[in-house]
Amino acid sequence: MEKEYNYSEIQKKWQKYWEENNFYRAEDFSEKPKYYIMVMYPYPSGSGLHVGHCRNYIPADVVARYKRMKGFNVLNPIGYDAFGLPTENYAIEKGIPPQEITKKNIEIFRQQLKNLGISYDWTREINTSSPEYYKWTEWFFLLLYKRGLAYKDYSAQWWCPHCKTVLANEQLINGKCWRCDTPVVKKRLAEWFFKITEYADALEKDLETIDWPEKIKSMQKNWIGKSKGTEINFKAATADGTEYDIPVFTTRIDTIFGVTFLVVAPEHSLAKTLTTEENREKVLEYIKKAESEKEIDRLSTEKEKTGIFTGSYAMNPLNNEKVPILVGDYVVGTYGTGAVMSVPAHDQRDFVFAKKYKLPIRQVISPDGKEHELTEAYTEDGILINSGAFSTLKSNEAREKLATHIEKNHLGKSVTRSHIRDWLISRQRYWGAPIPVIHCEKHGIVPVPEENLPVLLPDEVDFTPRNTGESPLANDLDFVNTTCPICGGPAKRETDTQDGFACSSWYYLRYVDPHNDKAPFDRKKSDYWLPVDLYIGGAEHAVMHLLYSRFYAKVMYDAGLIGFNEPFKKLLNQGMILGIDHQKMSKSKGNVVNPDDVIKQYGADTLRMYILFMGPFDQDAIWSVETINGTHRFIKKLWTLFTSAIEEKKTEKVTLRKEKEINVIQDKMIQKITDQLENYKFNTTISSFMEWLNFLNKSAREIPDIIKTDAFTETMETFIKMLAPIAPHMADELWSRLDHKESVHLEQWPQATGIYKEEKVSIVLEVNGKVRDTIEIGKDTDEQTVKEIASNREKIKKMTSEGTILKIIYVKNKLLNIVLKK
RNA sequence: GCCGAAGUGGCGGAAUUGGCAGACGCGGCGGACUCAAAAUCCGCAGGGGUUCAGAGCCCCGUGAGGGUUCAACUCCCUCCUUCGGCACCA
Numbered sequence: 023m024e025k026e027y028n029y030s031e032i033q034k035k036w037q038k039y040w041e042e043n044n045f046y047r048a049e050d051f052s053e054k055p056k057y058y059i060m061v062m063y064p065y066p067s068g069s070g071l072h073v074g075h076c077r078n079y080i081p082a083d084v085v086a087r088y089k090r091m092k093g094f095n096v097l098n099p100i101g102y103d104a105f106g107l108p109t110e111n112y113a114i115e116k117g118i119p120p121q122e123i124t125k126k127n128i129e130i131f132r133q134q135l136k137n138l139g140i141s142y143d144w145t146r147e148i149n150t151s152s153p154e155y156y157k158w159t160e161w162f163f164l165l166l167y168k169r170g171l172a173y174k175d176y177s178a179q180w181w182c183p184h185c186k187t188v189l190a191n192e193q194l195i196n197g198k199c200w201r202c203d204t205p206v207v208k209k210r211l212a213e214w215f216f217k218i219t220e221y222a223d224a225l226e227k228d229l230e231t232i233d234w235p236e237k238i239k240s241m242q243k244n245w246i247g248k249s250k251g252t253e254i255n256f257k258a259a260t261a262d263g264t265e266y267d268i269p270v271f272t273t274r275i276d277t278i279f280g281v282t283f284l285v286v287a288p289e290h291s292l293a294k295t296l297t298t299e300e301n302r303e304k305v306l307e308y309i310k311k312a313e314s315e316k317e318i319d320r321l322s323t324e325k326e327k328t329g330i331f332t333g334s335y336a337m338n339p340l341n342n343e344k345v346p347i348l349v350g351d352y353v354v355g356t357y358g359t360g361a362v363m364s365v366p367a368h369d370q371r372d373f374v375f376a377k378k379y380k381l382p383i384r385q386v387i388s389p390d391g392k393e394h395e396l397t398e399a400y401t402e403d404g405i406l407i408n409s410g411a412f413s414t415l416k417s418n419e420a421r422e423k424l425a426t427h428i429e430k431n432h433l434g435k436s437v438t439r440s441h442i443r444d445w446l447i448s449r450q451r452y453w454g455a456p457i458p459v460i461h462c463e464k465h466g467i468v469p470v471p472e473e474n475l476p477v478l479l480p481d482e483v484d485f486t487p488r489n490t491g492e493s494p495l496a497n498d499l500d501f502v503n504t505t506c507p508i509c510g511g512p513a514k515r516e517t518d519t520q521d522g523f524a525c526s527s528w529y530y531l532r533y534v535d536p537h538n539d540k541a542p543f544d545r546k547k548s549d550y551w552l553p554v555d556l557y558i559g560g561a562e563h564a565v566m567h568l569l570y571s572r573f574y575a576k577v578m579y580d581a582g583l584i585g586f587n588e589p590f591k592k593l594l595n596q597g598m599i600l601g602i603d604h605q606k607m608s609k610s611k612g613n614v615v616n617p618d619d620v621i622k623q624y625g626a627d628t629l630r631m632y633i634l635f636m637g638p639f640d641q642d643a644i645w646s647v648e649t650i651n652g653t654h655r656f657i658k659k660l661w662t663l664f665t666s667a668i669e670e671k672k673t674e675k676v677t678l679r680k681e682k683e684i685n686v687i688q689d690k691m692i693q694k695i696t697d698q699l700e701n702y703k704f705n706t707t708i709s710s711f712m713e714w715l716n717f718l719n720k721s722a723r724e725i726p727d728i729i730k731t732d733a734f735t736e737t738m739e740t741f742i743k744m745l746a747p748i749a750p751h752m753a754d755e756l757w758s759r760l761d762h763k764e765s766v767h768l769e770q771w772p773q774a775t776g777i778y779k780e781e782k783v784s785i786v787l788e789v790n791g792k793v794r795d796t797i798e799i800g801k802d803t804d805e806q807t808v809k810e811i812a813s814n815r816e817k818i819k820k821m822t823s824e825g826t827i828l829k830i831i832y833v834k835n836k837l838l839n840i841v842l843k844k
Numbered sequence: 845g846c847c848g849a850a851g852u853g854g855c856g857g858a859a860u861u862g863g864c865a866g867a868c869g870c871g872g873c874g875g876a877c878u879c880a881a882a883a884u885c886c887g888c889a890g891g892g893g894u895u896c897a898g899a900g901c902c903c904c905g906u907g908a909g910g911g912u913u914c915a916a917c918u919c920c921c922u923c924c925u926u927c928g929g930c931a932c933c934a
Contacts, residue, residue: 196931237848237928244847244930251934272934285934327932352932362934370845371932441933564929635869637856642927649856652869655884697860706858709868716868723886786864791915793864831914837863841914 027661029625032755037139039754045767046141048097050534051550057094058551059086060530060590062559062567063101063148066127067108071134073615073633073645074607078596080633081704082558083140087747088699090141091771097551098141099533101148102128105156105522107185107201110453114486120453121481124151134618139626139750141767146536150525151453155532157476158542159455159525164469166577167459171217172447174467178289178313179446181209186487188213190446190521192245192566200566208313211491214448214457214518218573222246222440224587225572234593235640241564247441249273252425253359254434256284258336258347261298268292268336268347271358271439275428276420279409280365280386282376284336284347285329288312289355296347298333305330305349312351327352327375338363339433340424341410350375358439366399373399384408387417445570447521450493452485454519462506462513471507477515493517526567527574530554530589549585557590560598568593594702597641599633604644615645627749628654634704634748653708657752660715663722664738667729668759680725681733687717688737690778695744696771711745735760740772786837787812789821805832812838 040046061082064075086098104124113120128149135142148155166172179188184204188211193200218225226246229239251273258266268284286293288309297305308330329350336347352371353362366376366383373396376383385393387404391414394400403417412420428434448457456477458470470477480501485494495501495517506513528542534551535543571589579587600606601613608614620629632653637643691714698707718737721728728734739760746753746766757766779801785808787795795817799808809830812818818840825842832838 240848241929247930247933249933270934274934325932350932352934354933357933364934369934371934439933441930561928635856641850641857643856646856646870648870656869658884694860705856706868709858712868784864788863788915791863791913796864829914831863833863833915837915839863839914 025665027658029627029751030622033137033139033621033626033751036751036754037136039765040141040767041144043765045765046096046098046143047145048099048143049095050547052095054093054095056097056551057086057089057556058097058554059089059556060097060099060533060554060558062557062563063103063526063529064131065106065108066102066104066124066131068112068123068127069609069614070127070130071617072607073617073620073629074599076138076617076629076633077599077639077643078558078560079135079140080138080630081596081639081702082556083138084630084634084699084704084747085556085702086141087750087767088771090767091743091747091769093770097146097533098143099146099148099536100135100140100142100144101146101529101533102131102150103522103526103529104128104149104151105454105519105525107451107453110451110485113453119481120485121151124149137618137621137626138630141750146533148529148532148536150455150522150529153476153478154537154539156455156525158532159520159528160458160470160475160477161472161542162528162574163455163458163520163524164472164475165581165583166216167469169577169581171220171577172214173217174212174214176210176212178208178210179213180206181211181491182206183489185451186489187450188446188448188491190523190566191443192445192569209491213446214516215444216447216573218445218570219440219442221573221576222248222442223438224576225442225569228572228576228588232588232593233591235561235595238561238564238568238593238595242569245442245565245569248438249441250436250438251275252428252434253437254278254363254428255339256336256345256361256363257339258284258292258296258334260296260334266292266296268361269359269434270361270363271437272363274365274368274421275424276403276406276412276415276417277365277368277386278338278340278363278424279406279412280367280384281338281343281345281363282366282382282384283345283364284361285350285353285364285372285375286347286361287353287355288349288351290349290353290360293332293349296332296334297349301331301333305332308349315351327371327378329375329379331379339428339431346381348379356443357441367396368399368401370399370401445521445573447524448518449521450491451487451519452479452483452494454522455525456495457516457518457520459516460504460506460513461516462509462511464511465506465508468507468513474507493519495519523567523570527570528578530557530571531584545583552584553586553588554590556592556594558594558596561595595640597637597639597643599636600642600644602645602647607645620650624650624654625657625751627752628657630750631657631708631748635708637705639702639704656712656715657749659719661752661756663715663719663729664742664756665759667722667734667738668756671730671735674730675732676727676730678725678728678731680721680728681731684718684721684728684731684733684737686778687714688740689774689776692740692744692772693774693776693778696774699747708748711741711748714741742766743769743772783835785835787815787818788837788839789818790842791839794818794821801835805834808832808838812840 059082061078086096090096109120109123113123180194181188182199182204184202185199189199198205226243226248229242251271252275253269253271256268256270258268293309329348332347332349334347335344337344364372366372367385368387385396386406386408387400388407389404391405393407406413406415406420425436456479458475458477460468460470462468480498483498487494502514504513504515531543531548534547538544575589576587578584603613605611605613617629632650635653691710695707695710742753742756743766753766782798783801784796784798786793795815797811828841828843830840
């Protein structure tokens with residue numbers, strides 16, 4: 023038998039063995055309890071997998087393998103988020119169809135994943151860009167459409183001039199495109215939306231029911247942004263005497279008597295109507311300028327607030343006071359009603375604005391009921407003043423009374439507003455799932471009948487994006503021209519494609535039934551496997567993928583398609599791996615590490631172990647060649663000790679007193695490592711293995727015969743079993759060298775017997791809270807005995823003689839603290 | 845500005861959740877093997893003091909300052925720094 027640690031041979035041998043014996047197939051409807059673990063699937067980019075991906079996939083594989091040994095029927099699938107811009111852009115650049123590029127990239131990714139020794143069920147692999155998959159992405163679009171949750175709207179949208187497509191709200195980062203960092207501009211287009219706002223309440227409320235990182239939950243909560251307030255109606259009249267309603271939304275109805283003007287957004291539908299003749303020219307110019315501004319500038323809080331008087335006035339429904347109406351760019355058109363009541367005394371933005379345009383400021387809330395000179399807005403609650411019948415009330419009381427008063431007199435209503443907007447899903451690009459609708463002159467928008475799905479992406483088309491706001495699919499007349507499913511008359515296909523997040527919103531469902539051609543998935547299979555027990559992925563998807571997926575699940579639940587309304591029971595975020603330059607890994611910085619290179623140099627088991635060891639799983643970590651050497655050293659030491667022990671134990675059998683200790687440490691380690699794995703503390707798990715090996719090595723050095731004992735053999739077996747999820751190749755190799763016929767991966771996870779707890783314990787002896795001595799005594803020794811032993815220790819005796827004992831604290835099996843008065 | 849997370853040796857990081865701070869690893873130093881180096885193995889190591897030297901003993905020490913407690917990295921208050929998210933949301 024070979025003595026050298028030849029990891030390439032070992033890897034090859036066992037990967038082949040697992041594959042040939044269908045080791046990691048998940049069995050539908052097995053008797054065992056199910057465990058569905060899933061990682062965020064990769065985008066198969068041209069640059070291949072890098073070690074950053076490993077930070078997610080390796081720990082997830084450890085959990086999958088661990089759970090199998092614990093007796094679970096584990097579903098551990100993988101697939102590819104294959105539609106998307108980078109592939110399409112590359113295709114345009116090189117003149118190769120994206121289908122071909124995707125196929126090639128997936129092959130590379132698949133091989134790289136296999137090299138890592140990850141235990142995926144490869145029979146369930148999915149590819150969102152295959153017609154078998156996107157047929158159902160289209161089907162889900164129709165489901166939403168039928169349920170009134172998909173609609174087309176003509177409005178100003180964010181357009182990325184670089185990607186040449188519109189973007190959803192969530193895909194805007196500080197006014198820039200999430201993919202290419204280009205500042206977005208406004209463009210008026212007819213676009214498809216999903217009504218995620220309809221589920222705002224449920225999406226917020228159900229966050230309480232899922233075990234997700236607080237960080238993600240609070241990000242989603244903020245994103246949904248619920249706020250309770252009052253919508254109150256101001257009446258305005260134009261020069262010709264026509265009356266208009268201007269509803270405004272406020273969370274501070276208690277400040278209503280302090281309103282001194284109204285501001286409407288430049289996009290407000292009445293902005294132009296309300297402008298009087300003499301102001302018309304200036305106001306129109308102002309509106310035009312505001313609308314043409316880039317979103318990034320408009321959003322800037324540093325920007326000075328500007329506005330312009332329309333010439334019209336509105337009436338405060340509570341005191342019938344006439345206040346001027348202005349147009350101002352600090353009012354957001356898409357939030358609330360697009361109009362605000364301005365209370366400069368109690369809102370800092372209104373205050374600044376009023377100062378600038380010399381508008382009146384009236385204090386109506388005071389901390390002490392008296393009026394004060396204001397140098398800035400007083401935004402706290404207080405006592406109402408100058409507020410008619412409501413004066414002298416406290417803010418919170420006033421809010422209640424005013425709300426009742428307003429509802430009773432039909433001046434407005436109490437409402438809950440959300441920050442979240444509907445999800446814009448149409449994209450003016452080629453490489454995505456088609457939107458399955460047809461535009462008929464007679465019948466308008468007609469959904470493609472289900473039996474005609476999928477609407478296939480045409481193969482040969484000039485997919486260069488255009489600046490017109492039209493998809494490149496519009497170039498392909500064979501694709502565009504069709505007939506109306508209702509009347510058979512000439513009609514045109516929708517040419518926009520769906521946002522890639524539509525594909526990823528339901529992919530977890532496809533894994534449970536990946537080859538079904540009658541339905542997206544079988545209900546019985548989804549009932550068996552779902553929801554996902556553990557989902558691991560990056561935090562960057564907090565308000566995109568993770569919110570959309572929850573939305574889809576809720577829609578499906580309401581449609582009776584599934585029996586759960588939250589797809590991912592538990593979520594974990596892995597940290598990033600940064601390059602040796604402490605920067606995010608990227609091709610352009612040249613700091614990317616390819617796992618294949620690491621595997622070549624150290625083997626997959628070392629890479630796996632290093633990824634786990636580099637730091638807490640959920641924190642960022644920096645790639646370090648020195649540390650990977652350390653883990654490799656450990657693996658080699660392990661190999662050397664165990665292979666020589668396997669050889670030695672064949673020579674003779676020995677029994678030694680030291681065996682007891684070997685057993686005790688083994689038991690302790692089983693307990694410790696199991697706890698650590700259960701809590702996803704992979705880094706300390708590796709530390710424990712190192713400690714354990716250090717102990718075994720030291721024992722073998724002190725008593726060389728120890729490796730010939732039964733206890734040592736048993737410990738090796740336990741060690742290897744527990745190491746199997748982490749270093750699966752080496753574990754199987756050593757296991758077979760211990761003369762086992764079956765793979766170690768079919769073994770049960772070891773269980774601690776608790777013998778380590780019956781041992782002696784060391785008690786810390788403290789004087790005035792400082793450690794002075796330690797003693798070894800039997801477990802659960804009573805206080806009196808410990809006190810006696812302690813008082814006979816030289817050091818303690820000396821110290822206690824120098825003062826009087828105030829009190830003695832005894833914590834069983836832990837410590838004794840003597841408090842002295844000096 | 846608001847919300848969230850985090851500050852521990854030269855470095856990555858441990859600490860059973862209030863009970864021996866610095867596990868494990870990296871780097872470092874000393875030694876063994878070697879002609880030599882690499883690899884490997886053994887040992888030392890938070891800072892300071894005391895001591896001829898070692899053992900020993902003492903003091904200080906988990907971002908800063910205060911507090912609770914017999915006992916604080918851990919709990920409470922104030923502040924500082926770093927990172928992440930949101931940001932004219934009325």
